[in-house]
Amino acid sequence: MSNPDARSAYWLQYLNSASVDYLYTDVNQPGDNNVYIITMNFWNFTKDHFNYIPDQVLELVRSGQCKIVFWYSEADSPREIRQHICVMCERHRIDSNLVWLVSANSSADQVANCRFFFDDNVLYWHLTRLADTVDILDKDQNQLYTCLVRTHKTWRSEFVYNLMNSLPYGLTSYHGVGNLDTRDDFGIINEPFLQHQSKGIVTVPDQWWLNKSVRADNLDSSSANDHSIIVKEHYRPYINVSLETLLEADGQDAVFVTEKTIKPIRNGQMFMVLGCPGTLRLLRKFGYKTFAPYIDESYDNEPDVRLRWYKVFDQLRYIHDRGPQYWDDLWHKCLPTIIHNQVVFNRGMHDYIKNFFSTL
Numbered sequence: 001m002s003n004p005d006a007r008s009a010y011w012l013q014y015l016n017s018a019s020v021d022y023l024y025t026d027v028n029q030p031g032d033n034n035v036y037i038i039t040m041n042f043w044n045f046t047k048d049h050f051n052y053i054p055d056q057v058l059e060l061v062r063s064g065q066c067k068i069v070f071w072y073s074e075a076d077s078p079r080e081i082r083q084h085i086c087v088m089c090e091r092h093r094i095d096s097n098l099v100w101l102v103s104a105n106s107s108a109d110q111v112a113n114c115r116f117f118f119d120d121n122v123l124y125w126h127l128t129r130l131a132d133t134v135d136i137l138d139k140d141q142n143q144l145y146t147c148l149v150r151t152h153k154t155w156r157s158e159f160v161y162n163l164m165n166s167l168p169y170g171l172t173s174y175h176g177v178g179n180l181d182t183r184d185d186f187g188i189i190n191e192p193f194l195q196h197q198s199k200g201i202v203t204v205p206d207q208w209w210l211n212k213s214v215r216a217d218n219l220d221s222s223s224a225n226d227h228s229i230i231v232k233e234h235y236r237p238y239i240n241v242s243l244e245t246l247l248e249a250d251g252q253d254a255v256f257v258t259e260k261t262i263k264p265i266r267n268g269q270m271f272m273v274l275g276c277p278g279t280l281r282l283l284r285k286f287g288y289k290t291f292a293p294y295i296d297e298s299y300d301n302e303p304d305v306r307l308r309w310y311k312v313f314d315q316l317r318y319i320h321d322r323g324p325q326y327w328d329d330l331w332h333k334c335l336p337t338i339i340h341n342q343v344v345f346n347r348g349m350h351d352y353i354k355n356f357f358s359t360l
Helices: 011-017 055-062 080-093 107-112 119-128 154-167 190-195 259-267 278-287 305-319 326-347 349-357
Strands: 034-042 065-073 097-102 114-115 145-150 170-175 239-243 272-273
Touching: 011 119, 011 349, 034 055, 055 065, 065 080, 065 119, 080 107, 080 114, 107 114, 119 259, 119 278, 119 326, 145 154, 154 170, 154 239, 154 305, 190 305, 239 259, 239 305, 239 326, 259 272, 259 326, 272 326, 305 326
Parallel strands: 034 065, 065 097, 097 114, 145 170, 145 239, 239 272
Antiparallel strands: none
């Protein structure tokens, strides 16, 4: 019986692209040092995921001949998932040290038997390695920014509505559903403190996206979520404003970076990220460069989600209001960093992949 919360495994493509040696083994004919990897789509805490693992595999784990790895590319708390794994291990009489979690939440490295893997960076390279390149010199001098988002988070809707109304020189595209996810509703606009501080930011009308066409392309929702598709027009503006999945993730100094931030790196844009604090710091850890001192990146160190929202918006407005010549001068100053980031991305992180799997 297959696990309904599991999904197809991309890590096989990672192994192949990085030329990592591996060998398939039949569960009925095991060898030495076996690893049974389960790629999870979303972690369901109500289920016992060991019930979907073949009995032969569980017996191999009990005898110390095999290790189980749950591969999870989302940002749920690694500590909470690890606790759930330990409960399942006790129920099935398995040594919890033989069960590991690979997580895209950067705090995973701080949790026993957990490892952080920069999954979306590696995945986006894999999905776009055969796609057309974008001419980074082909810039639209009348467009400052690109901002591609879905409307299911209130803080995104508030950000983009104000972006469009007060900073008109940019491309913005909405896809998918409206504000169904209230978990990230921090009341950004309705806070009196921010209302006073952020002149020109207005309250968002209810369901405004239903009354206004906001499209920077002709993609349907499915195609917009196909990350192998590169729309070159998206990357002609100077700056990409990445509205990440989360403004904060569970775990100490936790960061969750997705393809939303990797896209401008691959396609030759400056970028600003409205995401978890420490996002830019994580990118630099992997060899990328960011754009200080030419762009004020102090927002990356702001712990308050509302103030971080405001700092990103305010810095973008500061650049926007100085006009096309300032944008072009800024871009030329940042061009060496843009080229450096493309070089780092195009290497494919193969050494990182090899080291990761050799130590898993």
